[in-house]
Amino acid sequence: MKSIAGVFGFGALLGAALTISVANTPAVAADGKDTIEKRIALMKNGVLKNYLYAKKFVKDGEGTAEGVVKHAKLLSEASKDVVALFPKGTGRGEFDDKTTRALPKIWEDWTGFKAVADTMTRESAILAEVAAGGDKEAIVAQFGKMAKASCGGCHKPFRGAKVK
Ligand code: HEC
Structure with a gap:
């Protein structure tokens, strides 16, 4: 025979389960948004800034070859943090197109995505070595x-168009 307490107990359990699942959804979404902001900040500060130093040296003759060594090394270091900032569930589809430009293809072709990140680590390290030689x-x-294989090599397949 079921006791009243047993029925209440089940109700309380069910209630708790519902509370957890309801409370979890926004928490996960908030974490995802945080991660998206972090990787965009990494792309802007860790990646773009160091890339631009080298680009200005190459295109406009600004800065020095030693400067390129330093910034190419920083670029190579930053590239090692890229993959970890793309956990599953943080792309377009889960978040709106204004929040992220990360395409679902990243997770459909995770091996390919990781390979381009590795390419960036390698090619920017080679850039640092070449720059140390000083030959313009x-x-x-x-x-x-490096730019074609890494920035272009990843953005073309894995980053969607910018929306306003
Ligand atoms: C392994 C893949 C990968 C590589 C390599 C890569 N990016 Fe990105 N990058 C992305 C993705 C994906 C986004 C979009 C992130 C988002 O919106 O959540 C992005 C975003 C950016 C952003 C932020 C602003 C915007 O318009 O989305 C900048 C700036 C950027 N990348 C610059 C670079 C540069 C410069 C390089 C090369 C030195 C580079 N990236 C290499 C994948 C990559």
Whole structure:
């Protein structure tokens, strides 16, 4: 025979389960949004700034080859943090197009995505080595190779169009 307490007990359990699932949804979404903001900040500060130093040296002759060594190393370091900032469930589809430009293809082709991040680590480390040699032409060539293979190599397949 079921006791009153047993029935209440079940009700309380069910209630608790409902509370947990309701409370969890916004928490996960907030975490995701936080991660999206972090990776965009990494792209802007850790990646773009160091990339631009090298680009200005290559295109406008600003800065020094030693500066390129330093910034290419920072770029290579920053690239190692990229993959961890793309957990599943933080792309377009889960978040609106204004919040993120990360395409679902990232998680459909996770191996490919990780490979481009590795390419960036490698090619920017090579850029640092080449820049240490001080040969401008070689720096220009390696910069072009790195940018095409990493920035372009990832943005083209894995980043969607910007929306206002
Ligand atoms: C492994 C993939 C990958 C590589 C390599 C990569 N990016 Fe990105 N980048 C992305 C993705 C995906 C986003 C969109 C992130 C989001 O909106 O959540 C992004 C966003 C950015 C942003 C933020 C602003 C915007 O318009 O989305 C900048 C700036 C940027 N990348 C610059 C660069 C530069 C410069 C390089 C090369 C030196 C580079 N990225 C290499 C994947 C990559």
